[in-house]
Amino acid sequence: MKQNELQSIKGLCEQEINTTANWLVRSITMSGGSRASYTPFIGWSGEYPETSGYIMPTLYKTAELTGDQKYFKATKVLMDWLLSIQNEQGYWLSGHEKSKNRIPSVFNTAQILLGLSSMFHYTGDESLLDPICNSGRWLSSLVDLNGIFTAGSYQGSYNPSYYTRVAWPMLEAGFILDDKRIIDKATKVLSRINNLRNSSGYVDKSEFIEGQSAFTHTIAYTLRGFIESARILNSNDYDITIDKMINKLYVFTGKNRGALPGEFNSNFEPTSNYVCLTGNAQVAICMFHMYEKCGDLRLVDCAVKLIDTIQNKKSKIIQRMLPNTRGAIAGSSPFLGRYMRGRFPNWAAKFYLDALLLKNDFINQELC
Amino acid sequence: MTRVLITVGNYNSKAAIILINELIEAGVKVDGLIVIRRLNVKRIFQMSRSYGLSFMKSKLLSLLGPGKRAEIGLVEKRFKEISTRTNTLGKLIKLHNMSVCKANTLNSSSVVKFINSLNSHYVVYSGGGIFSKFTLDGINTPVINAHLGKIPNVRGMNAAEWSFLLGQKPLVSVHIIDYGIDTGKVLVEQEYNINNVKSVLDLRERALLAGISATLYFLAHGENCSNKDNITFTRHCYVMSSLFTLMCNKRLREKGKIL
Numbered sequence: 001m002k003q004n005e006l007q008s009i010k011g012l013c014e015q016e017i018n019t020t021a022n023w024l025v026r027s028i029t030m031s032g033g034s035r036a037s038y039t040p041f042i043g044w045s046g047e048y049p050e051t052s053g054y055i056m057p058t059l060y061k062t063a064e065l066t067g068d069q070k071y072f073k074a075t076k077v078l079m080d081w082l083l084s085i086q087n088e089q090g091y092w093l094s095g096h097e098k099s100k101n102r103i104p105s106v107f108n109t110a111q112i113l114l115g116l117s118s119m120f121h122y123t124g125d126e127s128l129l130d131p132i133c134n135s136g137r138w139l140s141s142l143v144d145l146n147g148i149f150t151a152g153s154y155q156g157s158y159n160p161s162y163y164t165r166v167a168w169p170m171l172e173a174g175f176i177l178d179d180k181r182i183i184d185k186a187t188k189v190l191s192r193i194n195n196l197r198n199s200s201g202y203v204d205k206s207e208f209i210e211g212q213s214a215f216t217h218t219i220a221y222t223l224r225g226f227i228e229s230a231r232i233l234n235s236n237d238y239d240i241t242i243d244k245m246i247n248k249l250y251v252f253t254g255k256n257r258g259a260l261p262g263e264f265n266s267n268f269e270p271t272s273n274y275v276c277l278t279g280n281a282q283v284a285i286c287m288f289h290m291y292e293k294c295g296d297l298r299l300v301d302c303a304v305k306l307i308d309t310i311q312n313k314k315s316k317i318i319q320r321m322l323p324n325t326r327g328a329i330a331g332s333s334p335f336l337g338r339y340m341r342g343r344f345p346n347w348a349a350k351f352y353l354d355a356l357l358l359k360n361d362f363i364n365q366e367l368c
Numbered sequence: 369m370t371r372v373l374i375t376v377g378n379y380n381s382k383a384a385i386i387l388i389n390e391l392i393e394a395g396v397k398v399d400g401l402i403v404i405r406r407l408n409v410k411r412i413f414q415m416s417r418s419y420g421l422s423f424m425k426s427k428l429l430s431l432l433g434p435g436k437r438a439e440i441g442l443v444e445k446r447f448k449e450i451s452t453r454t455n456t457l458g459k460l461i462k463l464h465n466m467s468v469c470k471a472n473t474l475n476s477s478s479v480v481k482f483i484n485s486l487n488s489h490y491v492v493y494s495g496g497g498i499f500s501k502f503t504l505d506g507i508n509t510p511v512i513n514a515h516l517g518k519i520p521n522v523r524g525m526n527a528a529e530w531s532f533l534l535g536q537k538p539l540v541s542v543h544i545i546d547y548g549i550d551t552g553k554v555l556v557e558q559e560y561n562i563n564n565v566k567s568v569l570d571l572r573e574r575a576l577l578a579g580i581s582a583t584l585y586f587l588a589h590g591e592n593c594s595n596k597d598n599i600t601f602t603r604h605c606y607v608m609s610s611l612f613t614l615m616c617n618k619r620l621r622e623k624g625k626i627l
Contacts, residue, residue: 005614247603254524254606296603297533297612304609366615 006367013360016311020353021062023327024055025074027346032081036096037331037343040322046098049085050105051347052078053092053112058350060122061357079119082112083131090134094154106142106152109135110166117172129177136173136182139166143185147192154208161193161205162218164225171232190229193222194241200268201244213263213271215339216279219245223286231289246290249283250302258305262332262339274337277313277329280306281351288358300362307355370587371397371488373509375474377404377495379457382447384494387580388460389450391492394584399488400467401457402479404496408472441566442573475500483507492583493545501547511545512555512586514579516572517605519543523550524605528575529568529616538562538571540579541593542586549604555591558582565623568616 027034033047034055056078063071086092087104092112094105113135120128142149148159149166167186174183196204206222207214223245226238248268253260260280261270287303290296313333319326329348331340340348372391376384388398447455454460461468469482474497483491484507493499493513504511517527519541522534527550531538539559544552560578565571585592608616 005610006618009611009614251604254604257607258609298530298603298605301606301609301612304611305606308609363611367618 010360010363010368012311013356013363017062017353017356017360018066019327020329020349020356021059021066021071021327024059024346024349024353025070026324026327027349028052028074028077032077032084033097034078034346037340037345038324038328039343040318040325046096047081048096048346049082049092050094050108050111051345051350053082053108053115054118055346055350056082056115057118057122058353058357060119062353065357065360075119079116082115086112086131086135088134090131090136090138091152092135104138104152105154106139106149106166107154107163109139109152110169113139113173114165114169117169117176120176132173133177133179136170136177136179139170140179140182140185143189145188147185147188147190149189155210158210159205160207160210160218161196161203162221162225163189164193164223164229165221166225167193168225168228168232171229175232186229187233190226190238194226194238197241197244198266200266201241201248202264202266202268203241203245204266213265215263216249216260216276216283217339219249219264220279220282220286223249224282224289227286227289242290246286246299250287250299253283253302253306258309259333260306260309262337272338274339275309275313275333276331276337276339277310277333278331278339278345278348278351280310281329281348281355284355285351285358288355288362303355304359307352307359310352310355369395369397370490371399371486372587373400373402373483373486373488373491374398375402375404375491375493375496376457377406377497379403381495382443383576383580385450385455385457385460386443386446386577387492387494387583388457389454390580390584391587392454392460392464394588396584396587398460398464398466399486400469400482401461402474402482402491402496403457403468403470404474405470405472406496441570442577446577473497475503479503480506483509490587498549499545504545504547512542512583513545513550513552514583515541515543515550516575516579517541517550518557519550519552519554521602522605523602525607526605528572529608529613530605532562532571532620533612533616538575540575540582542579542582554593556582556586557593558585562620562623565620567620568613571616571620 029035029047034052035044035046036048037045056075059071060075091104091109093102094108095102116128116132120132142151144150153159167189170182170186174186193203198204203222206219208218226242230238259275260283261272262274262276262279263272265271284303284306287299291299310329325344328344329352331343331345331348336342374388391398454463467486469479471479480503488509491509491511493511499511515527517531518536518539521536522531537559539557541554542556543554546552558578558581560574562571
């Protein structure tokens with residue numbers, strides 16, 4: 001047994017977990033929010049409620065793994081801040097704290113709800129029930145009979161397909177609260193989006209801006225929303241969509257040795273040469289979850305390659321020159337690729353950390 | 369007498385040299401070789417674009433010489449049994465008066481002309497890249513390949529390793545090369561022994577030698593496989609990550625109970 005190699009892979013994974021988690025902790029301000037991104041020579045952006053929401057459970061899981069109290073504290077700080085800025089109707093505003101023209105946001109509220117629901121599952125903290133209820137019911141009140149959100153979208157009436165990732169937290173809330181109305185509305189959203197799958201396996205409207213190419217970031221949002229919703233509902237209704245998306249992403253990952261093209265068109269054809277690193281991490285997470293369902297080790301190998309690509313594309317030179325980037329994950333590789341050009345988003349680090357935690361679990365299960 | 373052409377991806381490939389020697393010993397006439405020059409500017413440029421510089425470093429080293437990590441143990445042992453008169457491609461070509469076509473890619477017009485001019489019974493694939501649809505349509509000779517896994521269950525790269533990890537029987541499949549990757553009609557299936565296998569490299573070498581044996585079997589005896597219609601092709605296998613190679617090594621050793 002090549003023990004040295006195993007120790008090296010395991011050690012590197014643990015090191016990456018720590019440096020990435022430390023960067024996320026550094027992104028948190030005194031007032032309690034995680035700042036959306038860091039831009040070299042410009043600095044940090046404003047605190048971002050949406051991503052602060054789903055960073056909470058990531059840091060909590062890191063705390064459980066490492067036992068490091070600073071991650072527990074960071075989780076608490078994020079939670080307190082988010083609860084302090086929640087509107088009494090249950091929503092959170094779009095954008096980050098320095099953004100202009102902020103509106104009540106369906107997607108942002110849903111991501112924070114996801115974080116709160118996860119924290120409820122981990123801690124059983126009943127003080128979270130009211131915020132969960134308020135946000136779940138607010139989201140549900142906006143869904144019409146056709147599964148469309150009638151307000152709260154980034155762009156007018158456009159309901160993108162990555163709203164499966166709104167349905168998912170709605171289901172979490174619905175089951176926590178035993179609220180069938182929320183569950184029913186979430187299911188309507190999922191059914192509508194499921195019908196948007198085309199013959200290539202792409203789910204139409206997975207893109208940020210309708211008609212443009214979709215980043216793997218939003219494609220993975222769509223996919224993960226289906227995977228988690230299927231799990232919660234114990235449903236096979238989305239299996240075909242999930243399988244087709246997984247298979248396409250698996251093939252492109254394999255063909256490109258982990259460097260998944262950053263954008264795809266509606267025929268599920270790549271339209272870019274750069275890698276959306278956030279998307280890589282998110283797709284890796286989806287692969288791990290699908291492995292849990294079907295047991296196909298090839299999916300884990302795919303996930304490992306996606307994660308290794310992110311790791312390999314970190315520039316040690318930049319990290320040494322700019323200490324604020326140590327542990328950060330860029331939006332794209334090359335750095336000036338179209339997704340989050342020239343920036344290190346906090347959600348890239350979050351998803352990378354989630355993927356690393358899953359990889360670490362797998363290593364411990366299989367090799368130790 | 370069966371006549372074949374052989375594709376070779378590496379002029380120093382011991383596996384190819386073993387294959388050719390065994391074919392000749394079995395009475396198969398090797399009409400010629402298609403030798404692909406792997407170290408060419410176009411290929412280097414394409415690979416650096418696709419895979420980046422760090423991958424290129426390791427890949428260039430392997431292109432410059434024989435696949436050293438693949439040629440320890442069984443393959444090396446078999447290679448050493450070959451007479452010094454026939455232990456290089458150059459010697460084989462001269463001794464058996466083989467025609468040679470050297471090209472930068474399998475899919476060049478010179479390769480197509482070469483294959484069609486010799487009118488051999490089969491082209492035996494032993495490396496050099498992937499045949500394009502255009503090339504396959506242009507040649508008049510079927511191409512056969514020994515794939516190191518069961519088709520359609522385990523298609524693609526690292527088939528021997530994936531076969532093991534996915535709980536498939538250790539066997540090789542000699543098949544016709546068609547437009548897809550490892551999708552062609554299966555001609556011969558041959559199992560190989562993985563008792564006391566020491567490592568992934570050992571596993572691959574056993575599979576490789578079984579592939580040579582299965583190719584010989586087909587050329588001597590014909591098909592031994594009844595193909596079913598409406599085969600469902602499963603997920604393609606890609607080159608394993610280093611983590612998975614490590615896992616495969618661990619499981620092989622556990623299976624072989626090596627301490």
